[in-house]
Amino acid sequence: MLIDGVFSGGGIKGFALIGAYQVLEENGFSFKRTAGTSAGSLIAAFISAGYTSKEIEKIMNEVDIEAFLDSRSVFKLPIIKWLMLYWKMGLFKGDFFEFWIASKLAEKGITTFGDLPKDALRVVASDITNGKLVVLPDDLEKYGLDAKSFSIAKAVRMSCSIPYFFEPVKVRMHKHTNLIVDGGVLSNFPMWLFDQENVKKVRPVIGIKLSAEDDLRPKKEVDNAIEMFAALFETMKDAHDSRYISRKHERNIVFIPMNGVLATEFQLTDEKKKLLIDRGRKSTQAFLRRWTY
DSSP: OEEEEEEOOOGGGGHHHHHHHHHHHHTTOEEEEEEEETHHHHHHHHHHTTOOHHHHHHHHHHSOGGGGOOOOGGGGSHHHHHHHHHHHSEEEOOHHHHHHHHHHHHTTTOOBGGGSOTTSEEEEEEETTTTEEEEETTTGGGGTOOGGGSBHHHHHHHHTOOTEEEOOEEEEETTEEEEEEEGGGTOSSOGGGTOOTTOOOSSOEEEEESSOOGGGOOOOOOOSHHHHHHHHHHHHHHHHHHHHOOHHHHTTEEEOOOTTOOTTOOSOOHHHHHHHHHHHHHHHHHHHHHOOO
């Protein structure tokens, strides 16, 4: 059965998305269109390129995730590290991450959005220079860029650029430079791209969200400034999408509870990777037992 799929952001927690994809695939579902933010954009890109769930699990298990943390060589001195964070606005460059994505997509003969069918993939990022959400490749023309020749790997890197963690991606527009960061800043779960009110759907849309349902989420404990910053960022990420997701939409969403896992936990053990994948599998199996279209 052909479906459209939307994958939420969540950093390293995205391993659970692989488990969800496995169960959907095992039950005869395949994707016509995909969309995603942050980690979800990576999984969406791999699916659009033709990777099976088992192939994605294999390549994600083979890669050294810590290699994505490509800090600049001058970061060896702590004081320089924080000065560079001030000037570069991120602890890590993100270059290796983009190179790795490009190499994996190239193995399937995919490099740019022009290599995919029209509307097969949408990636969400945040333009913090202009204070607006960016949907790639749809909005590239506004930046004077050709959508068909734009690198999918760069689009995914944009969507995954966690603020202060990875350096923002710089995009030139006329005489100005725009800074693009993680799509989760403005929309961590872009279900609205495919599931719109008063628009007849051509096929079912299933969303995979890395969080419990709103009513079941644990309350945030905020006792100090650091915890307040974390809570503010989480609220900022989820507020837009939470307003959009009505009870009507919830029936088409796989909610995967993510307690106890950090989005930036790049030292993930093999055991924890398996735990996340299993969590995605179990949540999706439970979803399919009650889902009707």
